[in-house]
Amino acid sequence: MSRPNESIASLNLFRAIATDVHFWIPLIVLVGGLILLDTLR
Amino acid sequence: MNSSSAIVQTVPSSEPSPMHATRLRSLQALGIFCGFAAGAWLGGAEAPIKLVNPDISPVTISLIMVFGVFLARWSVPALIRGTSHVRHDVRQAPHLIVWAVLAGCMWAVANTLTIYAIRNVGLSIAFPLWNTNSLLGIFWGFLLFNELRHAGWRRWLGVLGGAVFMFAGATLLAVALSHRGAAGEARLGIIAALGAGVLWGTMYIPYRKAYLTGMNPLSFITFFTVGELATMIAVALAYRGATPLWHELISARAVLFWLMIGGFVWVIGDLFQQYATKYVGISRGIPLSNTNQLWGLLWGILVFHELRGGSQTIYAQVAGGSLLMALGAVAIALSSANAREHSYWQDAAAREGQRYRVEGEYVRAGMEGKHFGANPGNRTLLDWLLILGTTALFVVLAVMARLPRVDIALGWAFALLIAMVALLASCGVALWRTTRFR
Numbered sequence: 001m002s003r004p005n006e007s008i009a010s011l012n013l014f015r016a017i018a019t020d021v022h023f024w025i026p027l028i029v030l031v032g033g034l035i036l037l038d039t040l041r
Numbered sequence: 042m043n044s045s046s047a048i049v050q051t052v053p054s055s056e057p058s059p060m061h062a063t064r065l066r067s068l069q070a071l072g073i074f075c076g077f078a079a080g081a082w083l084g085g086a087e088a089p090i091k092l093v094n095p096d097i098s099p100v101t102i103s104l105i106m107v108f109g110v111f112l113a114r115w116s117v118p119a120l121i122r123g124t125s126h127v128r129h130d131v132r133q134a135p136h137l138i139v140w141a142v143l144a145g146c147m148w149a150v151a152n153t154l155t156i157y158a159i160r161n162v163g164l165s166i167a168f169p170l171w172n173t174n175s176l177l178g179i180f181w182g183f184l185l186f187n188e189l190r191h192a193g194w195r196r197w198l199g200v201l202g203g204a205v206f207m208f209a210g211a212t213l214l215a216v217a218l219s220h221r222g223a224a225g226e227a228r229l230g231i232i233a234a235l236g237a238g239v240l241w242g243t244m245y246i247p248y249r250k251a252y253l254t255g256m257n258p259l260s261f262i263t264f265f266t267v268g269e270l271a272t273m274i275a276v277a278l279a280y281r282g283a284t285p286l287w288h289e290l291i292s293a294r295a296v297l298f299w300l301m302i303g304g305f306v307w308v309i310g311d312l313f314q315q316y317a318t319k320y321v322g323i324s325r326g327i328p329l330s331n332t333n334q335l336w337g338l339l340w341g342i343l344v345f346h347e348l349r350g351g352s353q354t355i356y357a358q359v360a361g362g363s364l365l366m367a368l369g370a371v372a373i374a375l376s377s378a379n380a381r382e383h384s385y386w387q388d389a390a391a392r393e394g395q396r397y398r399v400e401g402e403y404v405r406a407g408m409e410g411k412h413f414g415a416n417p418g419n420r421t422l423l424d425w426l427l428i429l430g431t432t433a434l435f436v437v438l439a440v441m442a443r444l445p446r447v448d449i450a451l452g453w454a455f456a457l458l459i460a461m462v463a464l465l466a467s468c469g470v471a472l473w474r475t476t477r478f479r
Binding site for chain 2: 013016018020021022023026027029030032033034036037038040041
């Protein structure tokens, strides 16, 4: 019984993170920082 | 992509009750104190880098510092509260591990950029440039976390006026820079410092998210450091290659101590910064901890004679620029949140709690700096192993270390160290008395 519930909870958590702008802004800036570091190398 | 997704709409909202005025004032004062203590320790952390042979690659320097940071981010929480408290926090809000790791990755990249910046333009110039991250922090705090909402025109004036002052100060310092070094190197240094500022300014989004949700800073940093260590290892391997990196680490053994202690000192400053962010928000907490620019200036000029031989104009520009930035930070610090603004913070916290289904009492207790739930217990054998292992490693590295032949003023270095320790002790006691390090 608990396994389907856990799967749903995990899916909900994943969806909440993937649709959260608080996640995407830092991620995009991080990628930009890595590109800058590569340019400066 | 929106912060208030469908998940929020399906869960009935609970109206957060306002925090008691006395408690709010007490936490605001504590956050401001933490911000100033953070400034001292973050500023002091860059000094050991100046002791290191410039032949070592910036990426390798950053990697070694991050090893020190990693050790500190696990041993300090183990010493203060024990790792059982970390497990307790993670059970309440497991999603925050994602943001902690993400923030750690950003820190590592920004830290590497600052080493390029210090190399090319010097400590006293690089600091204020990357400290423009506070402008970005104010923006993100307002946009994403309800900071400065209904704060009144005086607080807006304090924060925005302070931000303008800080920008003007940074510009003045950049002008002073144009008199030093080759133009090409200076341009790269400026780009690196500003890039670090953008990364650090955005890194406060995960910080604020975690602390609005109720997580303890001592728990957040343990996962944060996994991201920074993994990123630094990946960057170092990609840039240097495994074998050259290993040879460079071996040849750098005499300076490992200085770099790792730099990382350790940084963690102390960052911890205070995290508490400042938690209790006064990112729009105030970042400018306050950015007083590290003044400490960096003191270390650079008094201890390392950085501007020796410079003209009076350069001294005037650097001093004037720093003063402007400091005045801006003070103006922002004096614009602390009132009860009305704080109620909007509580709304943002409730939104986070509902989105990720975090228990309301946990969120509220976190915001008020109070304990939630059963006590997870005292320190375990793992905690003592972390504390003793880290101590032993630093002792071994200290024995191997040599003080490089650099012209430094030891008297000034000791004076600054005493001031830092005094701030550490007084702010640590204030944190313990007010929140028990919650």
